[in-house]
Amino acid sequence: MDRHLPPNAALAALRIDGARLWQSLMDLAQIGATPKGGVCRIALTDLDRQGRDLFVQWARGAGCSIRVDAIGNIFARRAGQDDNLPPVMTGSHIDTQPTGGKFDGNYGVLAGLEVVRTLNAASVRTRAPIEVAVWTNEEGSRFVPVMMGSGVFAGAFTLEHALAQRDAQGVSVGEALASIGYAGQLGPAPAVGSYFEAHIEQGPVLENHARVIGVVTAALGQRWYDVTVQGMEAHAGPTPMELRRDALLAASELVLEVNRIAVQRAPHARGTVGTMELFPNSRNVIPGRASLSVDLRAPDDAQLLDMDAALRAACARIATERSLQITVEQVVYFPPQPFTPQLVQAVRANADDLGYSSMDVVSGAGHDAVYLARVAPAAMIFVPCDDGISHNEIENAAAEHLEAGCNVLLRAMLAAAEVVA
């Protein structure tokens, strides 16, 4: 299968409409718009319904048929010459963080819609059907697990498990889906021919290297831990330095060690302590207990296991040296997920053909595409976002970069779906 477009002059000149894509993004961002320019459109709320309804209206307007599955994923289908072929799919999510931006997720969905509109305008017909998916509850702000819709679709967990989850008010996913009218049809997930997802990078690498397209080769595996350091609280005044069992001192060594574990495994490994709570957390009391989170990420499981071993060894060493207890409990594991080499190469080659600067990157965060890669050939296209900032109302991206990513998506999907007329 040739992942380049056929050498057809008209097709080679085919481009998406960047202004139309931008306008779609701005229009959808009105639903749940925040005063600071961001979006608050939490999964399965009425605002989510309004966003879904707008997408469905646009997709129907572009000639697509709509299907909703039992976890509320929406599939907008542009028929192919042979509708028995598994579709070439793209998509992402339109739910946001409580103080989210206009681009995270929304870009991937509306880039898919823009591909459909572009094909319609140029009367391009494909052999395989094309589908644009809107995955339910990627963010996990209201209901966990995160990436819920794509997780159910890929069999990462069951539909029943997902539907039974409740928010802080006790409302279940099933109830919330029914209340917004997006509890769709039961049935097995249909086969997917290939899956592409365009997304803002949510990190600083592309901007830092001044590249337009990130060719995403893999998503990092993740191991998250709860670590507790148990020392002995004591008065800061009367207790000499050598008789202390200071939990914060041990925790601080561990923070530096977590950083070292990742730095030593450059460029892709990550190590982060994001939370720390001290007890009793009083100005003149030596901390008796420190609870912290550790987040380790790596592109392959061997490296991630190696980091796990280094973390546990560091905890054991620090505990012995400082005469205190350190417990380590793993609470989350996402395996590393390589994307499909042929599709990754299609992204890279089409970026080159279009004259966009690009570089290979890994995805440090989870995305719906990571679950889709379990059941279909899959790849992702990253574009830069300002200062790498996301999950923030000031999240921003350049229109020309969003347009470039969408052009790469168009060509990669056309190559996969095969142009017949």
Add this chain to the structure above:
Amino acid sequence: MDRHLPPNAALAALRIDGARLWQSLMDLAQIGATPKGGVCRIALTDLDRQGRDLFVQWARGAGCSIRVDAIGNIFARRAGQDDNLPPVMTGSHIDTQPTGGKFDGNYGVLAGLEVVRTLNAASVRTRAPIEVAVWTNEEGSRFVPVMMGSGVFAGAFTLEHALAQRDAQGVSVGEALASIGYAGQLGPAPAVGSYFEAHIEQGPVLENHARVIGVVTAALGQRWYDVTVQGMEAHAGPTPMELRRDALLAASELVLEVNRIAVQRAPHARGTVGTMELFPNSRNVIPGRASLSVDLRAPDDAQLLDMDAALRAACARIATERSLQITVEQVVYFPPQPFTPQLVQAVRANADDLGYSSMDVVSGAGHDAVYLARVAPAAMIFVPCDDGISHNEIENAAAEHLEAGCNVLLRAMLAAAEVVA
């Protein structure tokens, strides 16, 4: 002035009644007793009144006259041969922490009462009067500043300032004093001939060295700081290690540096980070801001200033190396307070004469004696407490150690007050 007792066989054999002292401690501990064996007797509450009333009743029963000053300090006076001489004073406090113990403060007050009872039983007459002081609100749990009664007495701050302080419910010190009937007479603080305070150590040094008496040579000076590290929050997944400005990483280096600053100035210097708060304190977000407290202590001001400079240099270095901002604000300063060498020697010599093991120690914590030392010759006597634990319901001390400390107090006070019959 000879700080030993005169070589009189009867006086040399004079001892306090350890069982009577213990019983007083246990009786007073009934007022505000907690289920876990501790005491909750917050300053200027009705429980505090009950404790004060019991002490006054006991002191009157021992022939003392009672005087209460305008900040509620109680002085129980055993007349001397020459009542125009400034009194030899001892004392401490009977207010406790919310989850306090039976000995912190209470021991110093009841050891003073036991000295009076012992002198009465042996019909010992002193040239100077002897006074037992109960200082108001040493703990500061309900009203700040801490060591309020002794602070007013020593002129560390004004009576008006202290009376105007309010608790969390808006009740002022003046109102609370009046409501428990302990708003006493206005007037200048009378001169004090010398001041001794017996106290549990509230630290592990004596226990660790298996000594019975701590000869307290000085109280450490204290400088407290609020430190804020401002970095940049970012996603833990997509942000490579080399592009991070992780506030916790910088804060962790600073925690280790604060420890090093104190360890390098052994044995008396102390350095503690007791509190830390992270923002946004989210598991998969690199901390953008860390706020922490720093508590530095040293026995002399030159060393404390040297530590201050080392702290500021460390902050500047870390900020530069990690491309973030660190601000340092000093919020508290207590100067170092040496105790009076002649009185310190009296404590040391009398411990030796009595055959008690002793060692010189510094007081890492504040005590009423630290303020008294500003206006009178002063010294302190420490006795061990179990595991160095204090400000805790499980606070405990051995009856024989409490008895030993009280015997040292008796002899040091007699030497200062001069036995006349």
